[in-house]
Amino acid sequence: MRPREAKSEPAAGKGAAGWRRRRALWAAGVALALWRGPAGARAEEDYAEGMLDRAAALAAARTATAEAFPDAESVLVDALRRVRYEADGRYTEWYEEYVRILTEEGRRGYETLSSHFTIPYQRGPEDCRITLVELVKPDGRTQRVDVAAASRVMIDPSSMGQNIYNPNDRVLQVGVAGLEPGDVLHYVFFDRIVQPRMRDTWSDWIVLEGERPILRCAVEIDAPRERPLSRILLRDEVPGTVTAAREERGERIVYRWEARQVPRLFPEPDMPPPHTVAQRLLVSTIPDWPTVSRWYWGLSEPHYETTPEMRAKVAELTAGLEDRRRRIEALFRFVAQEVRYLGITVEAEAPGYEPHDVKDTFEARHGVCRDKAALLAALLRLAGFEAFPALIQVGPRRDPEVPLPYFNHAIAAVREPGGEYLLMDPTDETARRLLPSYLGHRSYLVATPEGEELRTSPVEPAAEHLLRIETTGRLTPAGRLIAETRLHFEGINDNAYRGGFARWKPEERRQFFEAAAMSVLPGARLHALELEPADLMDVSQPLRARLSYEAEDALVAGGRTAAVTLPLFGTQLGMANLVIGQTGLKQRKYPLLTEMACGVSERVALALPAELATPAELPEGQPVDSSNLLWTIAWGLTNGQLTAAADFQVRTVEFAPDEYRHLKETLARVEQDLRKLPLLAPAAPRGGDGGRAETAAADARVLEERASFEVRDAGSWTEERRVRKEILTYAGKKQNGEIKIPFNPAWEDVELAEATVTGADGRPLWARIQTADSMHPFFTSSAGVFCHIPDADPVQWIVEAPLHASGTFSTPRMPAEPLHFSLSASSASFGAFAVAAMGRLGSTANIQNPAYQALGLPDGRFFRLGREGFIVLDFGLFLVDVPGVELTAVFDPSRQSARVRAQVAEDVEAFGKPVCLATILVGDDPASHVYVGAKHKASHEAGIDSRDHRLPGDTAESVVLDLIAELNADDAVDGILVQLP
Secondary structure, rough: OOHHHOOOOOOOOOOHHHHHHHHHHHOOOOOOOOOOEEEOOOOOOOOOOOOOOOOHHHHHHOOOOOOOOEEEEEEEEEEEEEEEEEOOEEEEEEEEEEEEEEEHHHHHOOOOOEEEOOOOOOOOOHHHHEOOOOOEOOOEEEEEOHHHHHEEEEEEOOHHHHEOOOOEEEEEEEEOOOOOOOOOEEEEEEEEEEEOOOOOOEEEEEEOOOOOOEEEEEEEEEEOOOOOOOOEEEEEEOOOOOEEEEEEEEEEEHHHEEEEEEEOOOOOOOOOOOHHHEEEEEEEEEOOOHHHHHHHHHHHHHOOOOOOOHHHHHHHHHHHOHHHHHHHHHHHHHHOOOOOHEEEEOOOOOOOOOOOOOOHHHHHHHEEEHHHHHHHHHHHHHHHOOOEEEOOOOOOOOOOOOOOOOOEEEEEEEEEOOOOOEEOOOOOOOOOOOOOHHOOEHHHEEEEOOOOEEEOOOOOOOOHOEEEEEEEEOOOOOOOOOEEEEEEEEEHHHHHHHHHHOOOHHHHHHHHHHHHHHHHOOOOOEOOOOOOOOOOOOOOOOOOEEEEEEOOOOHHHHHHHEEEHHHOOOOOOOOHHHHHOOOOOOOOOOEEEOOEEEEEEEEEEEOHHHHHEEEEEEEEEEOOOOOEEEEEEEEEEEEEEEEEEEEEEEEOOOOOOHHHHHHHHHHHHHHHHHHHOOOOOOOOOOOOOOOOOOOOOOOOEEEEEEEEEEEEEEOOEEEEEEEEEEEEHHHHHHHHOOOOOOOOOOOOOOOOOOOOOEEEOOOEEEEOEEEEEOOOEOOEEEEEEEEOOOOOOOOOOOOOOOOOOOOOOOOOOOOOOOOOOOOEEOOOOOOOEEEEEEEEHHHHHHHHHOOOOOOOOOOOOOOOOOOOOOEEEEEOEEEEEEEEEEOOOOOOOHHHHHHHHHHHHHHHHHHHOOOEEEEEEOOOOOOHHHHHHHHHHHHHHHHOOOEEEOOOOOOOOHHHHHHHHHHOOOOOOOOOEEEEO
């Protein structure tokens, strides 16, 4: 399994999308990712039955057990790659591997072996073969796969999602039937390259570390003395695992490397593609980068013949434009917007690199990246500029020490008067900038007749890629916020959001902003949305949005202070929130890629009612200003206007592991600052009646509120708050019939220590319920019953009320007479089960819902109440003893799960034929991989066969639908699960 995507693809892909596809396929492929370079003629050795010592390999495989490698899905036991190249760059390659399968996940990774080839580099299946596939069972039996019967050759569909169709891009696949955990899989691949990409050179990139442990693997390169390897580099070495040797044999030189006992690599979120940071060997016969530059110049230049129509178009586009930059931008916009990104790639010389004739691209008005780059360069030349095609690597930078002709994108470059280059990527039709920010800090090579060195593209400052947010509004005395927010999308924010808005329907745009408003202010209602310009494809005009909305309860009043929730949209919108990626790891081994520098700048100004225009306390932010990050936030209150100013910038495109710790600390500060709320001091009551006359129209008033804080350390504290309220009206009773304490269980614990309800005559109206564990407060009042366990998942008991969000204490209406409960229950978490039952006092609830029965709850014996009511159990189950009331429902999740699975297994066995579940997973979302893996594990335990199909994240919808149709037509498949994260 040597997916071609493990190395940098030719410049046929659409920038970052192609790179993500390669990263996903590498993760699903093998640790020893073996690339093709160029190769050899003359009489060929035949290693169709293998090159390695079979007995030694199988002996080593017996040591590769799940106990020895508990974190591995499979183990590379032994492998050998043998390459022989000739002076003209042609070569042959044999690759043999023994791999021990340890788990079901490991088995799924090898149920299909694939080898990719492209015509004319290879002529067809005769130059790309899988010659041997066999399984060695744990008892020593050998099961050989009929390769001819199990193989198929098909057009590689991986680029179709990018509007690229290459009928000469093929993939050979062999299905491995009968593979099981515990087996040793042994296979042999053969490749012959008859037309090298870059003639008279040979180069390669060989990965010697990956997502499976390596016991031993060897690389042997047989080179002609007249063209030896001129550059050799072992990068990111795992100390002590690789040895090297060189031997001269007549007119040949044999280079050999051997890796032993290489631990597995553990991928991290948003890291560079593993093959670019793993231990890897780079080898090349190319003397320097200018040689590669001249090669691509010579490959492209014959296609630059222009026509009178092209000259006329240049004159039309630049008419009246004297400014150099404006003339360049006019030609850039024409190619970006008027030439569609689409192409059929059937080049004869260097597929993936060689552009079509620029006159054909101009006439057809479509092409892939190299075609559009070539056309732009040709038009710029007609306008008098020194313009050239350029190759760029979308992804981690190239190792400058070893020249390689492998890039995955093509752009255009104009030589500036000072000798620097102005880079342009006309691929994206909605681009406003010449070079998108995600192409900053990338390796690029300009193709010129004299040759250029490898360069690094500049990183544009974050200040040029901001989402600017301006909010104005007013707060009513009742706490209603009425506001308008204007968003100005700059740089990458314009490019990214404009493309999405242009594709969405108006209703989808409204839903997007409505969801953002509700995330900032729960319950917010969006009244109006305006996007500018009206023609979103008019990139000469900046992208802007205006939102009008309102929200209740933006003011939380209590005692002598009131807290205000400000509408800070910067936490929800802007590319800065996306590029940070996943930062859940405490520390990292590999860099965190952000790919672009960008930020959010937000300003809020709210007019306050006169009675709230005095600050009680304004929070203080914890500013950060470093070379990588900026964070500031400040609140103010002047002339009855509450203001906030927040700025967040990601100033780098990559965080090294030591810089990641600083990022985590900064994000913690940001999170703490955003939880802070400005406190206002309501105007003091006047008169001699204690303020009662002032509150005649109120429904309730706060008699007393005290708060005390105990600071434990720099990041944690304990708050104790006591509140006394007087209920004045029936509406006040309704409003205060619930106690709600919002909190986030991820970083907060909440405990209700005491609660009382006293009548106007001073008589207590509540009953305290004792608990088995004093840490688990649980009581009832005339208002209701509520409970929460801080050290377990959120738990709620709600009587005659809907289920509230997790983390909320609720006291809905209860029977007037007090009920006494004693609580004894497990605090174990066993999943998000919600069980509801309804009963009538004096009777027994009858649970007939199949969902409840599936959980093992016995019919007719759940609970009894004296009057009608609901009990809802969320994330847990308690045993409750009410005097005179019997409860017999006991839920053991592990036992019930095993019972259900056993029943399913019996049903499957009695079905009369095998049952099969097929899954289709698109993309490399880690959570989706875990989810789908769990489905396969559960299927296996229940006796259900399963098939796993993995597709790259940029797979076209038509490809997925074709696969679904194929599975639907397969009588052996009984169910299909499609996972599209």
